[in-house]
Amino acid sequence: MTAAETDHKNPGEPVIQIVGLNKWFGPFHVLRDINLSVAPRERIVICGPSGSGKSTLIRCTNRLEEHQEGQIIVDGTELTRDLKNIDAIRREVGMVFQSFNLFPHLTVLENCTLAPIWVRKTSKAEAEEIAMEYLTRVKIPEQAEKYPGQLSGGQQQRVAIARSLCMRPNIMLFDEPTSALDPEMIKEVLDVMVDLAETGMTMLVVTHEMGFASQVADRVIFMDEGQIVEQNTPDEFFNNPQSDRTKLFLSQILSH
Amino acid sequence: MTDQAFHRSQSEMLGERPPPANSVGVIGWMRRNLFSSATNTLVTILSLVLLWWIVPPLFNWVFFDASYSGSVGADCVGHGACWAWLDQRIDQFLYGFYPPESYWRVNLSVILLVPALAFVLFDRLPGAKYGRWYSLAYPFIAAILLVGGFGLEGVTTDKFGGFMLNLVAGVAGIALSLPIGILLALGRRSKLPLIRWLSVGFIEFIRGVPLITLLFVAVIILQLFLPSEVSLDQLLRVMIMITLFASGYMAEVIRGGLQAIPKGQYEAAEAMGLRYWQSMRLIILPQALKISIPGIVNTFIGLFKDTTLLIIIGLFDILGQARLLQTNQDWIGKVDHETFLLAALFFFVICFSMSRYSLKLEKRLDTTRR
Ligand SMILES: Nc1ncnc2c1ncn2[C@@H]1O[C@H](COP(=O)(O)OP(=O)(O)OP(=O)(O)O)[C@@H](O)[C@H]1O
Ligand SMILES: [Mg+2]
Numbered sequence: 001m002t003a004a005e006t007d008h009k010n011p012g013e014p015v016i017q018i019v020g021l022n023k024w025f026g027p028f029h030v031l032r033d034i035n036l037s038v039a040p041r042e043r044i045v046i047c048g049p050s051g052s053g054k055s056t057l058i059r060c061t062n063r064l065e066e067h068q069e070g071q072i073i074v075d076g077t078e079l080t081r082d083l084k085n086i087d088a089i090r091r092e093v094g095m096v097f098q099s100f101n102l103f104p105h106l107t108v109l110e111n112c113t114l115a116p117i118w119v120r121k122t123s124k125a126e127a128e129e130i131a132m133e134y135l136t137r138v139k140i141p142e143q144a145e146k147y148p149g150q151l152s153g154g155q156q157q158r159v160a161i162a163r164s165l166c167m168r169p170n171i172m173l174f175d176e177p178t179s180a181l182d183p184e185m186i187k188e189v190l191d192v193m194v195d196l197a198e199t200g201m202t203m204l205v206v207t208h209e210m211g212f213a214s215q216v217a218d219r220v221i222f223m224d225e226g227q228i229v230e231q232n233t234p235d236e237f238f239n240n241p242q243s244d245r246t247k248l249f250l251s252q253i254l255s256h
Numbered sequence: 257m258t259d260q261a262f263h264r265s266q267s268e269m270l271g272e273r274p275p276p277a278n279s280v281g282v283i284g285w286m287r288r289n290l291f292s293s294a295t296n297t298l299v300t301i302l303s304l305v306l307l308w309w310i311v312p313p314l315f316n317w318v319f320f321d322a323s324y325s326g327s328v329g330a331d332c333v334g335h336g337a338c339w340a341w342l343d344q345r346i347d348q349f350l351y352g353f354y355p356p357e358s359y360w361r362v363n364l365s366v367i368l369l370v371p372a373l374a375f376v377l378f379d380r381l382p383g384a385k386y387g388r389w390y391s392l393a394y395p396f397i398a399a400i401l402l403v404g405g406f407g408l409e410g411v412t413t414d415k416f417g418g419f420m421l422n423l424v425a426g427v428a429g430i431a432l433s434l435p436i437g438i439l440l441a442l443g444r445r446s447k448l449p450l451i452r453w454l455s456v457g458f459i460e461f462i463r464g465v466p467l468i469t470l471l472f473v474a475v476i477i478l479q480l481f482l483p484s485e486v487s488l489d490q491l492l493r494v495m496i497m498i499t500l501f502a503s504g505y506m507a508e509v510i511r512g513g514l515q516a517i518p519k520g521q522y523e524a525a526e527a528m529g530l531r532y533w534q535s536m537r538l539i540i541l542p543q544a545l546k547i548s549i550p551g552i553v554n555t556f557i558g559l560f561k562d563t564t565l566l567i568i569i570g571l572f573d574i575l576g577q578a579r580l581l582q583t584n585q586d587w588i589g590k591v592d593h594e595t596f597l598l599a600a601l602f603f604f605v606i607c608f609s610m611s612r613y614s615l616k617l618e619k620r621l622d623t624t625r626r
Contacts, residue, residue, distance in 0.1 A: 064523055090529035101524035105542050105623055114538060115528035147623040167528060 013076070015040045015171060015202050016061060021070035023056060030056050031067070032226040038171075043203045045213040045234075048223035049249060054206045057223070058173045061204065062093045075170060091119060094164030098176040100156045102148035108135070108159050109144040112166045120167065127166070134162040138192045154185030158192055165196075172196065174205040208253055214238060222246050318597075329590030337597075338590050341581060349577045349598065352417015361408065362420050365398040369427065377613065395431065398424075413491035419574040419602050425491075426560040426606075429499040433559060434552065436499070437506025438545075442536065444511055455507070462504030467562055470497045475569050490569050502559040509551035513544035546621045553614040557607045574599045 016038040023031040030053050038044060046054050059065040060072060063079055063086045072079040074089045103111050112131035116122040122130070135141045138158035140151075148156055157177055164172060174193070178186040190212050197203060197216040207213065213220050213234050220237040222230045222245075230237070230246045241247045278284055290300045321336025325343075332338030351359055372394035375387030402424065404410035416424065443455030462470075474493040517540055525535035545552070564575045572580055578595035581587055 062527055064527060087529055087531075090527060093527075095524075095527040097520055097524065099518075099520050101518075101520035103521065103524070103539055103543075105546065105621070115530065118534050118538065119529040149623055164528075 012040075014038055015042075015075055016204075017071070017073040018061075019071045019073075021057075021060065021067055021072060023060060023065065023067045023069075030226050031060070034070070034226075034228060036221070036228065038202060038204065040170075041200045041202055042218050043197050043201075043216050044205065044219050044221060045217040046204065046206045046221045046223060047208055047210075047213070047249070047253075048229075052223040053226040054223050055175050058095075058175055058204050058206060061171075061173060062090055062095055064095075091167060092169055093171045093173060094167055094169035095173045096157070096160050096164055096175070096177045098179050100148070100153070100160045100180070102156055102160055102163070104148050107145055107147055108140075108151070111148065111159060112163045115163070115167050130166050130168075131162070134165045135159070137165070137195070138162045139188075152185060153181045154188045157181065157185075157189045161189075161192055161196070171202045171204070174203065174207065176206050176208075178207065178209060210238065210253065222249065224249070328586040329588065332590055337594050339594060341587055341591055341594075345577070345581055348418055348580075349574055350418045351420050352572055352577065353415045354417065354420065355409075355411060355415065358409065358411060361401045361411075365401045366423070368394060368397060368401075377617075395428070413489055414571065416491060417572045418577050419599075421566060421571060421573045422560070422563045422603075425495050425498060425563040425566060425573075428495055429502055429559045429563070430556050432499045433502035433506050433555070436503035437510055437555075438541065440503060440507035441510035441514060444507065445514060459504045459507050462501055463508070467498070467501050468565060468568065470501060471565055471568055473497070491566075491571065494566060494569050498559060498562055498565075501562070502555055505555045505558070506552065509548050509555055510544060512551065513546075513548035514540065516547050517543050546618070549614050549618050549621075553610055556610055560607060560610075561603060574602055 014037040016036070018034055018036040021031055021034040021036075022029070034057060046057065048054055056065055060067050060079075061074065067079075075092050077085050077088050079085060079089060102108075103114070106114065109128060109131055112135065113122075113124065113127035116127040116130060117124060132141055132144065135144055138161055140155055140158055140162075143151060143155060143159070148159065151159065157180075161177075177193070178189050181189060186209070190209060193203075193205070193212065194216055203216075205212070205217075217234045219231055220234050221228055222237070222243075224245050230241065230243050232240075232242075237246075238250065241250055274280075278287060291297045317336050319336075321334050322339050323332040323334045323336065324339050326332055326338075326340035327344070329338065329341075332340055347356065347359070351362055354362060371387070372391045375381060375384060375391045381387060400406055400408065402411065402416075403413065440455050440459055443451045444459065446452045446455070471494055474497040475490060478488070478493060521539055521543070522535065525539045530538065564573055566573045567576045567579075575596075578599050581595050582592050
């Protein structure tokens with residue numbers, strides 16, 4: 001995949017624009033007045049303590065969660081109740097979960113071809129070709145005929161990444177993609193993500209892998225209590241944190 | 257690890273040895289499974305004694321001491337079973353009062369059922385694509401064959417009987433209760449309150465009322481509400497009730513399976529842009545149904561046995577035929593056990609096959625251990 005393949009409708013415009021976003025779970029105010037604008041090809045790492053709303057924020061971006069106030073515009077389409085818009089955005093946005101969420105009753109190859117065939121209406125042959133291309137990119141083409149249950153966690157997460165890429169998305173969301181992995185498997189997944197970043201994919205990554213953040217992120221966002229507390233380049237963020245909360249958080253995760 | 261390094265750490269490689277003789281083969285199996293402890297040995301011996309008490313006398317009664325010929329009960333003189341009635345009555349046990357010259361229509365629908373089932377139960381059959389269409393068309397083909405029309409002489413459903421009646425009601429119920437049960441289970445988990453309430457209401461009503469009550473409603477009370485010129489076939493009415501009854505239970509079995517599917521599966525399907533029905537059909541139901549197989553087959557078996565309740569609308573299924581013969585002047589007092597035994601055998605063969613097939617299916621669908 002070359003950078004040219006990620007074609008945005010409005011070049012130059014932000015590919016994700018979030019304005020005045022507020023969300024509640026019942027009475028609980030989980031996201032508070034979030035403003036965020038993501039440029040095409042920008043790589044953003046989101047970190048923050050548990051329960052700060054990181055997952056909720058990126059899940060709002062593809063409507064796995066519904067927001068109550070504010071605007072979310074993805075690639076020129078606003079997320080509203082309109083199913084057509086939701087479908088359009090989900091076709092453009094890939095998502096990788098902490099728990100992989102591969103479909104256990106389908107082979108690796110079938111996992112990868114399902115959405116292209118049923119959502120994009122690609123022919124089976126072409127979908128399989130695309131799937132093999134991405135399985136090769138995540139370095140497990142030889143596992144195509146196996147079932148997810150037969151793979152290691154790291155392999156499963158790489159399949160999950162390939163599966164998302166098969167829809168040829170413009171934007172990739174990652175929600176703690178390495179948190180459920182054993183240490184020796186974290187690297188193989190991060191390597192794939194670094195690779196992907198180098199192709200020019202727009203990425204929103206929730207992670208506490210600070211090495212990954214300083215290597216590939218254009219911007220690090222620190223969230224706490226449903227708000228964006230601080231954002232900066234990785235250099236500035238790690239070496240010169242502004243708020244006390246950020247300092248406390250960094251001291252906690254770096255001491256590990 | 258190189259060979260050299262290996263040899264350095266261990267002076268000699270250990271050769272392969274066969275396992276000890278007393279741990280393999282028949283002897284080994286018996287040691288492990290029948291005589292592994294004092295209690296186990298005692299249980300084994302007691303079981304053997306019990307079998308010795310039951311099995312030989314049973315075989316003697318059923319086969320060796322049985323009477324096979326005669327035209328009335330009095331002809332059965334041995335102290336074994338009386339099978340003399342089979343000659344005259346087996347047709348009624350199988351076909352009820354269906355016109356004998358049309359038995360072939362029943363036989364043909366059973367023969368045609370085999371491929372219709374096969375295309376549903378086994379994938380990877382040659383021509384599976386057209387086979388599925390055939391399976392869908394089968395109910396209509398069978399209905400025409402059995403009831404008549406298109407040049408075939410009409411047979412009213414009150415002539416249906418014997419095991420054929422159990423099969424007709426059972427197969428129709430099984431084929432319909434699964435899809436209806438799936439819809440009810442999905443309805444019960446729907447985000448739309450109206451659909452959810454309707455599903456819950458229906459399921460709870462069905463589960464709260466005995467089947468026999470529903471059947472009486474179908475037969476007697478329904479007729480009071482229908483305009484007199486509308487007469488829905490009685491057999492059809494009762495079959496609908498049995499099917500709905502099984503569907504209510506089916507819905508709960510499938511809901512159990514749906515609840516076992518992690519939320520992440522729904523979310524992954526949604527995030528990829530699959531629509532509700534697509535994700536149900538492609539992702540959720542295949543997994544939920546797989547988990548629910550034991551419960552589904554349980555419900556099928558229950559439904560099949562409930563077809564014996566057809567007797568309340570005056571139809572004589574295989575059990576009804578047994579009762580008829582038991583009270584027949586010629587055979588009274590001679591065939592009570594024999595007729596029930598035969599009816600039980602018919603049910604057992606069908607129910608046991610379903611149960612075996614479901615075990616096989618579970619193994620085949622298990623993707624974690626291939
Ligand atoms: N469906 C839900 N209903 C009610 N509360 C929820 C729901 N999902 C999340 N929450 C709450 O919202 C808050 C933010 O959750 P979120 O999952 O976004 O946090 P997070 O920053 O991703 O945390 P973590 O690092 O633990 O994943 C938490 O307090 C959580 O308990
Ligand atoms: Mg989270």
